[in-house]
Amino acid sequence: MAATPLTEVRLPEQALSELSGINENQWIRDHAISVGRPWWTQTLAEHGFDDTLTGETIRRADIFALSDAAADDPAAALTLLWNALAWGSGDKRRNNKARIAAVAAHPEAAAALLQQAAALSRTDPQTAYELLYPRNRTAIAGLGPAFFTKYLYFAGGGEAHHPCAILDENVALALQKSCGWASLPLSGWLSTAYQRYATLLGMWTDQHHLGRRDSIERWLFEAGKTTPRRPTSGDPS
Incomplete structure (x- = not known):
């Protein structure tokens, strides 16, 4: 499967609605x-x-x-x-x-x-x-x-625009099923896929005037936990 263009990967309206109402200190720092x-x-x-x-x-x-x-x-x-x-x-x-x-x-x-x-x-x-x-x-x-992406994430010290975010199966599943990143597998990501993920979170933060990249990551994680698992033939990119 060819790599999904990032311009075709979109944050759902539900995410935008829920993220607009969060308390960032409670949602992230606490x-x-x-x-x-x-x-x-x-x-x-x-x-x-x-x-x-x-x-x-x-x-x-x-x-x-x-x-x-x-x-x-x-x-x-x-x-x-x-x-x-x-x-x-x-x-x-x-x-x-x-x-x-x-x-x-x-x-x-x-x-x-x-x-x-x-x-x-x-x-x-x-x-x-x-x-x-x-x-x-x-x-x-x-x-x-x-x-280890948790480690890379925490190494940013909580800076809102730190480029490294957590990428695990729950996050990948939400990106794949809820956001349209069809080529993203659920594990074993290439470094290029991680870079594209970092780029995507930055794009979304700017486009939707969101305060923090990690707020999006947590939304993806929570969404992924409730998404049914199905086999995928995705390319790790």
């Missing part, structure tokens, strides 16, 4: 997840890491506050990763033990890679994505696009 911290404390310790989670319940704003240090310091990049993973998985483990083990196998290299990706996330979504998904393979075992 979006909180209970993470089951004791599991993290134990599992991180088993692999030689300190528990640097911000709390038992983590808000997006709490992770945003970690972003500046992560772009400069590899150790701080690991802190950002643990918090992003915990927030992203909540009380479900979702392969986090394997991810922690993969980082522990090469901690200095993994931390340096994450620090570099955090710095790049602010200006170059495609290159940041490629660092963590070279040749369409995970650079850190188990840390695939659905979770």
Whole structure:
């Protein structure tokens, strides 16, 4: 399937109506997840890491506050990763033990890679994505696009026009079924697809005078959760 032109991918009227009435602080910054911290404390310790989670319940704003240090310091990049993973998985483990083990196998290299990706996330979504998904393979075992795009997103510190946004199956499903991006698959996206996604969110933010790109991402995520899953033959672009 040929790549769907972005000019044919449209934000539904329902999204525009709902996004016009949101309180951005409540919708984004105060979006909180209970993470089951004791599991993290134990599992991180088993692999030689300190528990640097911000709390038992983590808000997006709490992770945003970690972003500046992560772009400069590899150790701080690991802190950002643990918090992003915990927030992203909540009380479900979702392969986090394997991810922690993969980082522990090469901690200095993994931390340096994450620090570099955090710095790049602010200006170059495609290159940041490629660092963590070279040749369409995970650079850190188990840390695939659905979770490392959370990391790239939080590395922006909550800036409204940060170019990196979360891309997971729910978001992709809403883009595909509700917005008309027919060629977008539900997983395994190429870096070019991620760049097109970043471009699309920027276009929509400008066209519809929306305040934040991540408000659109959250709307897509919520819409995708209620959309029936069906097989797709889409091209990852």
